[in-house]
Amino acid sequence: MSGTYRALGMMSGTSMDGIDLAVMETDGEGLVTAGKTAFRPYREEERALIRKSLEEARVVGHRAERTPAMAAAEAAITRAHEDLVRTFLDESGLAPQEIDVIGFHGQTLFHAPERRLTVQIGDARALARALGIDVVTDMRVADVEAGGEGAPLVPVYHRALVASAELSRPVAIVNIGGVANATWIGAGENDLIAFDTGPGNALMDDFIARRTGAAMDSGGALAAKGRVDEALLSRWLDNPYFSRRPPKSLDRDAFACEGLDLLSTEDGLATLAAFTAETIARGLALLPRSPELIVVVGGGARNPTLLDHLSRRSGIDVRTADAVGWAADFVEAQAFAYLAVRSLKGLPLTFPGTTGAPSPMTGGVLMEA
Numbered sequence: 001m002s003g004t005y006r007a008l009g010m011m012s013g014t015s016m017d018g019i020d021l022a023v024m025e026t027d028g029e030g031l032v033t034a035g036k037t038a039f040r041p042y043r044e045e046e047r048a049l050i051r052k053s054l055e056e057a058r059v060v061g062h063r064a065e066r067t068p069a070m071a072a073a074e075a076a077i078t079r080a081h082e083d084l085v086r087t088f089l090d091e092s093g094l095a096p097q098e099i100d101v102i103g104f105h106g107q108t109l110f111h112a113p114e115r116r117l118t119v120q121i122g123d124a125r126a127l128a129r130a131l132g133i134d135v136v137t138d139m140r141v142a143d144v145e146a147g148g149e150g151a152p153l154v155p156v157y158h159r160a161l162v163a164s165a166e167l168s169r170p171v172a173i174v175n176i177g178g179v180a181n182a183t184w185i186g187a188g189e190n191d192l193i194a195f196d197t198g199p200g201n202a203l204m205d206d207f208i209a210r211r212t213g214a215a216m217d218s219g220g221a222l223a224a225k226g227r228v229d230e231a232l233l234s235r236w237l238d239n240p241y242f243s244r245r246p247p248k249s250l251d252r253d254a255f256a257c258e259g260l261d262l263l264s265t266e267d268g269l270a271t272l273a274a275f276t277a278e279t280i281a282r283g284l285a286l287l288p289r290s291p292e293l294i295v296v297v298g299g300g301a302r303n304p305t306l307l308d309h310l311s312r313r314s315g316i317d318v319r320t321a322d323a324v325g326w327a328a329d330f331v332e333a334q335a336f337a338y339l340a341v342r343s344l345k346g347l348p349l350t351f352p353g354t355t356g357a358p359s360p361m362t363g364g365v366l367m368e369a
């Protein structure tokens with residue numbers, strides 16, 4: 001096989017909305033040719049299995065341990081990934097042999113790097129055998145075991161994207177998924193700092209689901225009609241996480257937001273959007289130099305109310321990934337394709353500045369077809 005691979009990446013994030021897939025040709029370094037993408041929403045019963053196992057995963061002592069609910073969720077999400085790859089290959093007219101490797105993130109159930117534990121479900125061996133394609137998985141594990149945060153992993157791919165887009169630096173790539181994370185890229189090749197900033201969309205999704213049953217505040221329409229409760233917001237901001245210097249990472253449900261349930265739906269959503277934006281702004285203020293530009297990737301890029309809060313609270317120019325020519329919804333899936341190739345080549349996935357790893361570290365486990 002040459003130094004360039006055709007890789008397929010899949011990510012199912014903390015929003016639990018479904019699985020993103022992207023194909024690319026890459027050498028795992030500067031060469032990235034992005035290809036087609038696909039999305040498969042989780043079915044309601046799959047999401048229910050994941051939600052149930054989120055609670056159970058808190059008690060496991062080892063990442064390979066499975067309670068009955070976790071085992072059931074793992075079987076379901078492995079099938080869902082297989083189903084998505086098969087449909088994608090059929091629709092793209094590609095044969096399995098034309099894909100060199102799959103980068104498979106799986107579904108995070110629990111993340112506690114201070115206990116050197118990060119738990120993702122998804123049976124990579126079964127997936128590799130079923131599809132007849134090599135699979136690279138467990139990309140957070142080596143980093144966490146070495147004392148790193150195990151997250152975020154995407155920054156090395158953000159660096160490749162920024163290099164090819166010729167954006168002025170320093171620049172921050174902010175991913176607003178369930179949790180939000182930022183990558184700061186300075187002038188030098190190795191000026192890379194990354195960390196989870198705080199909540200992304202998950203608090204807003206959970207709140208609107210409780211109030212109206214909707215999956216999200218589409219376009220931030222309800223938040224735009226609400227008023228930010230500044231007193232409540234400042235109580236939520238009074239959390240040492242937000243002033244702690246990076247590296248740092250979060251589990252999905254790290255913030256309780258006391259008092260939220262007393263607000264109207266509109267005011268609650270407005271206050272949560274301000275919370276997400278303000279914590280990103282505070283995170284960026286911890287960096288060595290303020291970025292000249294924020295590029296927003298992930299589902300949060302589809303919420304103009306949130307973007308508006310972010311530009312006002314940070315005072316920095318905000319653009320969406322789509323506006324700079326990237327596919328906002330698929331950057332993470334692309335990143336796992338890119339990371340799989342880096343793993344095959346033994347290149348670093350994480351760095352002292354991105355996860356606190358003691359040195360640049362490769363990672364990932366290869367399951368051969």
Ligand SMILES: Nc1ncnc2c1ncn2[C@@H]1O[C@H](COP(=O)(O)OP(=O)(O)OP(=O)(O)O)[C@@H](O)[C@H]1O
Pocket residue numbers: 012013014015016017175176177178179180200201202205215216217218219220297298299300302303332
């Ligand atoms: N049109 C929209 N309007 C408002 N919010 C949206 C829209 N589209 C997506 N979102 C938000 O983005 C979320 C999905 O984002 P994304 O797919 O980036 O998350 P993820 O990959 O699951 O999370 P993470 O990055 O934390 O792993 C949705 O749950 C929703 O809150």
Ligand SMILES: CC(=O)N[C@H]1[C@@H]2OC[C@@H](O2)[C@@H](O)[C@@H]1O[C@H](C)C(=O)O
Pocket residue numbers: 013014108111118150151152153154155177178179180181196249250332
């Ligand atoms: C443990 C885990 O799955 N963390 C996710 C989560 O979702 C966003 C943020 O928190 C980020 O740290 C990470 O995902 C992205 C893909 C990353 O590792 O870069």
